[in-house]
Amino acid sequence: xxxxQVFVRExxxxxxxxxxxxxxxxxxxxMSIGIALFQSISPxxxxxxxxxxxxxxxxxxxxxxxxxxxxxxRKVGRTGGDYVWISRNLGGIIGTIFAxxxxxxxxxxxxxxxxxxASSINSALLTIGYxxxxxxxxxxxxxxxxxxxxxxxxxxxxxxxxxxxxxxxxIVLINILHSKWGYKLVTSLGTFSILTIILAMIIIAINAxxxxxxxxxxxxxxxxTVSLNLPKTILPYSISLPxxxxxxxxxxxxxxxxxxxxxxxxxxxxxxKVSKFNVFFSLLITGILVTLGFLEMDVVGGYYxxxxxxxSAIYNFWTVAMALSLNPIIEWILGLGLILWNYFVLxxxxxxxxxxxxxLSFDRVFPEKLSQLNAHGSPVYAHLLDITLTLLFLxxxxxxIDAAISLYGASIVGMLYFLAVGISAIIFGQKTKxxxxxxxxxxxxxxxxxxxxxxxxNPLFGxxxxxxVNIITLSFVLGSFVxxxxxWSVTKYMNLKKGIDLSLTFKEIPPE
Numbered sequence: 001x002x003x004x005q006v007f008v009r010e011x012x013x014x015x016x017x018x019x020x021x022x023x024x025x026x027x028x029x030x031m032s033i034g035i036a037l038f039q040s041i042s043p044x045x046x047x048x049x050x051x052x053x054x055x056x057x058x059x060x061x062x063x064x065x066x067x068x069x070x071x072x073x074r075k076v077g078r079t080g081g082d083y084v085w086i087s088r089n090l091g092g093i094i095g096t097i098f099a100x101x102x103x104x105x106x107x108x109x110x111x112x113x114x115x116x117x118a119s120s121i122n123s124a125l126l127t128i129g130y131x132x133x134x135x136x137x138x139x140x141x142x143x144x145x146x147x148x149x150x151x152x153x154x155x156x157x158x159x160x161x162x163x164x165x166x167x168x169x170x171i172v173l174i175n176i177l178h179s180k181w182g183y184k185l186v187t188s189l190g191t192f193s194i195l196t197i198i199l200a201m202i203i204i205a206i207n208a209x210x211x212x213x214x215x216x217x218x219x220x221x222x223x224x225t226v227s228l229n230l231p232k233t234i235l236p237y238s239i240s241l242p243x244x245x246x247x248x249x250x251x252x253x254x255x256x257x258x259x260x261x262x263x264x265x266x267x268x269x270x271x272x273k274v275s276k277f278n279v280f281f282s283l284l285i286t287g288i289l290v291t292l293g294f295l296e297m298d299v300v301g302g303y304y305x306x307x308x309x310x311x312s313a314i315y316n317f318w319t320v321a322m323a324l325s326l327n328p329i330i331e332w333i334l335g336l337g338l339i340l341w342n343y344f345v346l347x348x349x350x351x352x353x354x355x356x357x358x359x360l361s362f363d364r365v366f367p368e369k370l371s372q373l374n375a376h377g378s379p380v381y382a383h384l385l386d387i388t389l390t391l392l393f394l395x396x397x398x399x400x401i402d403a404a405i406s407l408y409g410a411s412i413v414g415m416l417y418f419l420a421v422g423i424s425a426i427i428f429g430q431k432t433k434x435x436x437x438x439x440x441x442x443x444x445x446x447x448x449x450x451x452x453x454x455x456x457x458n459p460l461f462g463x464x465x466x467x468x469v470n471i472i473t474l475s476f477v478l479g480s481f482v483x484x485x486x487x488w489s490v491t492k493y494m495n496l497k498k499g500i501d502l503s504l505t506f507k508e509i510p511p512e
Contacts (some may be wrong), residue, residue, distance in 0.1 A: 008361065008368050008503050012079055012512060014267055015179065015377045020274045020281070022183045023262035025190035027282030029348035030261035032254055034193055035113075035343030037293045038120065041250040042310040044460060048240025049050045050303075051294035054247035055255075059287035061248070062256035064443035065418065071437050073263045074273045075428075076495050078360025078510050081263035082421045089424035089431075092506035094363050096491075097484030098420050103356055104480040105413035107386065110349040111393035112404055114164040117342035118148045121163075123314075127322050128231045130221040131331060141224040148401065157398045159241070164394055167343060172387045178376040182351045189344040196337025197289055199330070200321035201296055207324040208300040215301070215315075224312040230304035249461060251415030251453040253411055255286055257418055257451070260403040264352045267512045293317050350386060357382040361507050365491050402472075409462030409473035412455035413480060419448035 045051060065179070069082075078084045080099075085505075087095020122141050129137030146152050148160060175182035212228065219226060231237075262278040269275055297306055297317055309315035318338045322331045358379045361371035374380045397404035425441030428434070455461045463473050495502045 008105050013373045014272050016268055017180050018265055018268040019270055022187050022272050023278035024281050026186045026257050026261040026348050028190055029344045030258040032345055033286055036290055039313045040254045043313045045310050046243045048236050049243035049247055052291045052428045054244050055291040058248055058251035058256045061447055064440045066283050067440040068444050069259055069263050069279045073266050077266035077275050077357050079267040082260050083359055085424045086420050087506050091220045093488050094490040099416050100484035100487055101413050102417045103478035107389045108393045108407045111390045112407055113345055114168055115160055115397045116148050116190045118145055120145045120161045120339050120342055121145050124338050127319050128331050128335055131464045132328055151340055161398050168331040168390055171347050172383050174382050175350055176378050176383050179378040186347045188213050189340055189347055193341050193344045195433050200334055204296055204300055205323050211300055218323045222314040226309045226316050230460045232302040234298050249458050252451050261352045264355045353386045355380040406470050406472040409470055410476050412463045415448055415452040415455045422448055
């Protein structure tokens with residue numbers, strides 16, 4: 001078979017325009033520091049568990065995976081990143097099934113994040129409203145942009161849908177108009193989002209002495225009562241290792257394992273240093289900011305105050321920073337930072353989704369049209385597929401909030417996907433006689449076997465509940481993998497009719 005029959009064309013056509021900063025920002029969005037410091041992890045703390053210690057442990061356990069991604073990135077840096085690594089080491093059928101399942105899970109996740117971003121808008125506006133006694137803001141949060149996790153009316157859900165859909169369409173259009181603009185959008189949103197976290201840390205540190213006088217009244221406005229007689233210690237009197245380790249699944253749900261965004265666009269990297277450093281820089285920045293954020297909360301608020309206040313989900317790093325800012329302008333800057341973290345995540349998702357679709361199309365798994373680029377280097381049809389799927393998934397929370405929340409449990413697909421990457425690393429290490437890659441692959445595989453088990457059995461993940469497996473989540477997960485099997489079977493048959501043996505595609509590395 002001639003090479004021209006293996007792939008859609010001789011070169012991908014994508015432009016080498018991604019700087020180290022761009023790649024790091026993609027990964028930082030994927031590891032969602034700001035969302036982790038919001039309501040994602042802290043409400044689930046239990047007696048003796050220490051959030052910042054769990055963060056450090058999570059970062060340490062992610063090091064083998066970071067090494068796997070860095071080695072693969074430098075040896076096989078191609079569009080689609082880990083999809084290419086899985087499909088070339090475990091076979092085309094396995095790569096396709098896992099990639100399709102991961103894409104569906106990711107699209108559902110982006111849609112749900114987009115819809116529930118209303119939670120950050122509600123929290124920011126309500127906090128500012130209470131702090132400044134602005135009845136207009138309070139009215140808006142109680143009647144228009146309400147807390148989506150409560151019981152919004154159909155009209156309020158439609159408002160969420162409209163806001164979410166409009167934001168998503170704008171992000172996609174920016175990417176379609178020029179691929180470079182998509183990267184600049186991610187980097188711009190990321191820079192602002194990271195700076196607001198640093199600003200929040202500075203505010204909490206310099207105004208720590210005002211903690212009781214500023215935070216307690218805010219909590220009372222939210223009808224949250226916490227005793228002031230609790231010990232002001234940084235650590236619990238008795239640190240519980242099991243309670244601390246029980247927080248790891250939550251960190252894996254939101255932060256450290258999600259380092260595949262940069263590598264997914266690695267054929268567009270501008271220079272070798274991007275492949276060499278982007279994953280480890282991202283992991284280090286995430287580890288520092290998340291750990292310091294939770295540590296600072298224990299230093300300023302005290303461990304026992306936090307233990308009692310965190311479960312309210314009202315009290316968190318962001319609301320404390322706004323309360324301690326003592327300045328309406330800074331409050332709005334911090335509130336905007338919290339809100340934009342969600343759109344930072346969406347902007348990376350739009351870009352990276354298109355690259356996975358592009359890679360599958362380039363391998364002839366998806367229709368060739370999806371790897372077609374416009375005059376500005378953007379895979380326009382891949383973006384159109386993204387927006388179609390996302391707007392459809394966005395309808396789920398309009399009709400059922402419970403069904404939407406159930407889709408968070410589909411993160412088990414991500415754990416299985418990373419498990420496949422670990423196994424691929426072992427095989428690749430064996431082929432290339434790389435002892436380092438084999439060891440890193442083995443450690444990564446062991447870790448994701450554990451996280452897959454946690455994702456399947458721990459109610460915090462949402463796949464299972466105290467009464468059994470969530471049927472909605474299970475149906476979605478099984479449907480995702482079945483979709484991959486169907487797509488592989490159909491595309492293999494259609495390519496054979498054209499005289500193309502698809503299995504030969506996965507014996508070669510795609511061209512850049």
